[in-house]
Amino acid sequence: MGSYAREELLACVIARLIGGAAHVAVGAASPIPATACALLAARGQRLRVSLLHKRKGNPFSEGSRELFDLAGQGRIDVFFLGGAQIDGEANVNLVRAEGRRFPGSFGSAFMYFAARRTILFREEHSRRVLVPKVEFVSAPGSSAPDVWRRGGPQALLTGKALFAWQPERRRFRLESVHPGSSLEEVRDCTGFDFDCAASVPQTAAPTPEDLTLLRGPVAREIAANYPAFGRRVWELGASHSKS
Amino acid sequence: MEALPANATRFLADAEALAALLPDGAQIAMPPDYSLPAMAVVRALVRRRARGLRLLGVPVLGMCADLLIGAGCVAEVETSAVSLGEAGLAPRFTEAAEKGEIAVRDATCPMVHSGLQAAEKGVPFMPLRGVLGSDLVAGRPDWKVIQNPLAKDDPIILAPAISPDVALFHARWADRAGNVWLGRRRELATIAHAAKATFVSFEHLREGDMLEDELLAPGVLGSVYVSALAPAARGAWPLGVADEYSIDDAHVMTYAKAAKTREGFRDYLEQWVLTPEKSYSPA
Numbered sequence: 203m204g205s206y207a208r209e210e211l212l213a214c215v216i217a218r219l220i221g222g223a224a225h226v227a228v229g230a231a232s233p234i235p236a237t238a239c240a241l242l243a244a245r246g247q248r249l250r251v252s253l254l255h256k257r258k259g260n261p262f263s264e265g266s267r268e269l270f271d272l273a274g275q276g277r278i279d280v281f282f283l284g285g286a287q288i289d290g291e292a293n294v295n296l297v298r299a300e301g302r303r304f305p306g307s308f309g310s311a312f313m314y315f316a317a318r319r320t321i322l323f324r325e326e327h328s329r330r331v332l333v334p335k336v337e338f339v340s341a342p343g344s345s346a347p348d349v350w351r352r353g354g355p356q357a358l359l360t361g362k363a364l365f366a367w368q369p370e371r372r373r374f375r376l377e378s379v380h381p382g383s384s385l386e387e388v389r390d391c392t393g394f395d396f397d398c399a400a401s402v403p404q405t406a407a408p409t410p411e412d413l414t415l416l417r418g419p420v421a422r423e424i425a426a427n428y429p430a431f432g433r434r435v436w437e438l439g440a441s442h443s444k445s
Numbered sequence: 446m447e448a449l450p451a452n453a454t455r456f457l458a459d460a461e462a463l464a465a466l467l468p469d470g471a472q473i474a475m476p477p478d479y480s481l482p483a484m485a486v487v488r489a490l491v492r493r494r495a496r497g498l499r500l501l502g503v504p505v506l507g508m509c510a511d512l513l514i515g516a517g518c519v520a521e522v523e524t525s526a527v528s529l530g531e532a533g534l535a536p537r538f539t540e541a542a543e544k545g546e547i548a549v550r551d552a553t554c555p556m557v558h559s560g561l562q563a564a565e566k567g568v569p570f571m572p573l574r575g576v577l578g579s580d581l582v583a584g585r586p587d588w589k590v591i592q593n594p595l596a597k598d599d600p601i602i603l604a605p606a607i608s609p610d611v612a613l614f615h616a617r618w619a620d621r622a623g624n625v626w627l628g629r630r631r632e633l634a635t636i637a638h639a640a641k642a643t644f645v646s647f648e649h650l651r652e653g654d655m656l657e658d659e660l661l662a663p664g665v666l667g668s669v670y671v672s673a674l675a676p677a678a679r680g681a682w683p684l685g686v687a688d689e690y691s692i693d694d695a696h697v698m699t700y701a702k703a704a705k706t707r708e709g710f711r712d713y714l715e716q717w718v719l720t721p722e723k724s725y726s727p728a
Contacts, residue, residue, distance in 0.1 A: 231530055255479060255530070265632030266480065266504060267562075270555035274574055296526070297551055297580075303542040305534065306526030307581060308505065309554035315575035340553075342578035348598045349577050429694055430531045 206408050208361060209435045210416050211380060212325070213237040214408040215364055219321050219357050223279035225250040227269055227317070229308065233424060233431035235282045235323060237416070240423050244415040252278075256427055270309060273316035276352060281317035283310050284324045287336040290394025291372055292322065292343025292355040295336035307340035314341040319356040327360035329393040344372055363388045364405055365396060373397055378405040454623030454668045457675040463644050464489035466673060467611060470497040470520070474561075474609035474636045478507030478530065478684045478692070481630050483615040483646045485677035488718045491516040501609050502527065503561065503636050504554035508684065508697060511535040512718070514547060515710045523550040525557060531694070532701035537710060551581055556588065558632065560607035565638035570603040577602060612640035615681045616666075617689060619647040622654040623668030626661060628687065637670040646677035648689055 216238035220226055226249060228236045239251040252261040254269060262268040272278055286304040287295040294314065296307045314320050324331055345351045355367040358374055362383040365374035375397040379388055385402050408416070417436060425432025432438040457463055463486050467473065476482055487509045490498070495518040500510050502524030510527055513519050515537030527538040541547045559571040570589070577600060582588055593599035614633050616625040625645050627633045637643040643666075655661045683693035683700070703709040 231528070260629075263629045263631070265630055265635065266477070267555065267558035267632055267635070270558060274555075301543065303539050303549075305528040306505070306524060306551055307553045307579070308526045311553035311579040311581055312555045312573065312575035339578065339580040345578050349600060350574055428531060 206413055207435050208325075208380075209234055209237065209431075210408050210413065211405065212323075212359065212361070213241055213416065214412055215359055215405060216321060216323070217241045217412075218406075219359070220249075220280055222247075223249065223319070225252065225278055226280040227252040227254065227273070227278045227313075229254050229282060229313075231255075232282055232284075232323075233428035234325075235321070236427065237420060237424050240420040241412060241415055244419050245412075253427060270312055270316075273313055276316075276318070278313075278317045280319050280321060280356075281313045282321050282323050283314060283341065285322070285331070285336070285340070287331060287333045287338075288322055288324060288358065289333050289336045289343075290374060290396065292358070292367055292374070293336045293339045294322065294341045294343070295338045296340040297338040299337050300330075310341035314343075314354065315345070315351045316353070318353040320354065321356055322358040323360075324358075325361040327362040327388070327391050329391060332360070332391070333393040343367075344369065362391065368397070371397070375399075376402050378403050380405040381407060454671045455673040456623075457673055459675050460485040460489040460646055460677045460680065461492070463613075463646060463673060463675045464493050464495070467495065467498075467613070467644065469495055470499070471610040472499040472501060474501040474503050474607075474612045474640055475506060475509055476503055476614050476630070476633055476636070477505045478509065481615045481617075481627065481633060481686065482507070482509045482681055482684050483613050483644075483677070484509060484682060484684055485615075485680035486613060486644070486646050486675075487512055490518055491714065491718050494518075496520075500524070501607065502552075502557070503632055504552070504557040506538075507535065508700060511537045511700075511704060514538050514541050515704060515707075516714060516718075519547055521548040521550065523552060523557075525552045525554045529697060529701050532697045536701065536704040540707075551584055553579070553581055556602075556604045557607070558635070559604035561635045561639040563604060563606035564608045565635055568606065570605050572601045572603055574601070607639060609636070609640045610642065612636040612643040614645060615677065615686065616645050616647045617686055618649050618651050618655070619645065619674050619676075620651040620653060620655045622656070623671050623674065624655045625666050625668075625671060625674065626655055626664050627666050628664040634666050634670075637666050642672040643670050644673050644675075645671060646675050646680040648676075648678060648680065648686060650676060 285294040358365040421436040425438040563571040618626040683696035685692040703713040
């Protein structure tokens with residue numbers, strides 16, 4: 203197995219979670235989900251990707267409200283949310299925690315309901331982030347039966363592990379632990395209870411084919427929209443990427 | 446605020462003149478950093494020591510708001526988020542919010558859009574799906590939850606109409622008829638439709654009337670909505686204008702680092718804002 207960046211591993215996991223979706227929307231400051239989408243496209247999958255913050259030729263001609271209108275109509279299959287805190291019931295907090303102010307809820311309070319599936323993604327895997335109960339619910343993980351809701355959480359991916367969401371049990375189940383981490387470490391660093399099989403597999407490493415795509419066409423495309431990320435992961439500058 | 450007639454767009458000399466017309470205490474609707482922010486006017490507001498401004502992020506805010514907050518121009522922010530994108534947290538917003546120096550009315554993006562759309566249609570509210578169960582609702586007594594009158598057992602939230610005192614943004618082109626060209630940034634048209642007055646800085650003045658050009662017209666905001674216009678070359682810098690100049694990432698990063706402390710922020714203001722001739726980036 204060759205070496206790879208953690209970002210490359212995470213992008214490959216997200217690509218698997220996206221699966222056969224037709225339309226994925228990627229929000230603000232989400233270079234790794236954007237990388238996953240670019241990887242699927244580079245593999246030849248017919249996938250519509252609406253990158254909100256594409257610097258040139260963004261997909262919308264009705265301004266930033268068009269994303270929410272599309273989601274309201276049921277035209278967005280997969281969306282991504284992070285959180286200053288995420289709890290064991292898949293509630294997301296983007297507003298405040300431990301006296302600290304975070305940027306704010308963005309579109310989460312709508313998109314979590316309207317997108318068909320939401321992948322929760324936060325690289326930091328710690329008890330500070332993965333808490334028993336969020337201090338502020340920007341967007342709830344589930345809703346009362348009489349509340350309209352088209353979709354909800356699909357999975358929670360962190361820098362250490364992948365959890366699947368079980369809507370009937372309203373609990374996460376540990377699916378796999380990334381190379382370099384252990385089940386014990388995941389338990390130590392997770393503030394909420396989760397289900398777990400007797401034996402938990404390791405997260406599959408990126409294939410050589412995927413790494414070739416990631417470091418070629420994918421890297422060039424992503425660096426154009428996320429220059430700092432492109433420099434950090436692939437040592438590519440924005441000017442490089444415009445060619 | 447001075448009444449501005451809808452049939453006489455005023456052409457002003459520069460960003461300073463636009464900032465002079467913006468009264469203290471006004472509610473100003475502003476776009477995000479990626480959608481034609483009027484940075485030159487923001488800097489002029491700092492220079493004229495504007496006070497008590499109430500910012501409405503449509504639907505989020507960035508460096509424009511952070512500068513105004515750090516300079517003490519802002520009393521309240523209503524927004525779905527404030528962030529510098531890849532440059533990270535907005536440091537002056539973060540500190541002011543944590544210390545309670547500004548009021549923050551947290552929203553979520555489509556509630557802001559829907560409230561403005563209600564105002565542009567002249568109706569009192571617009572219903573929106575989702576949001577129920579979010580703690581945002583408890584902090585927003587102006588958001589009402591009702592039963593859908595067309596169905597049974599179907600609660601739904603209402604975004605009240607928002608009519609900001611002023612819509613403020615930058616445009617690539619204005620013409621002699623007072624029209625401005627926004628291109629695909631149609632949320633700016635919505636803000637202008639909803640606001641009581643619209644102030645626009647622009648890069649270039651075009652001869653003629655853009656509404657007579659079939660290709661340009663769909664991206665035009667008609668002069669009926671435009672209260673006052675002023676030229677500001679590179680007026681969005683260090684943020685970008687599509688096809689004119691792109692965001693100056695290095696400068697935004699410089700700002701993000703400087704603004705982490707009050708002293709650093711003050712130094713930034715000295716160097717880049719308070720001396721007018723230094724405000725614009727060399728092209």
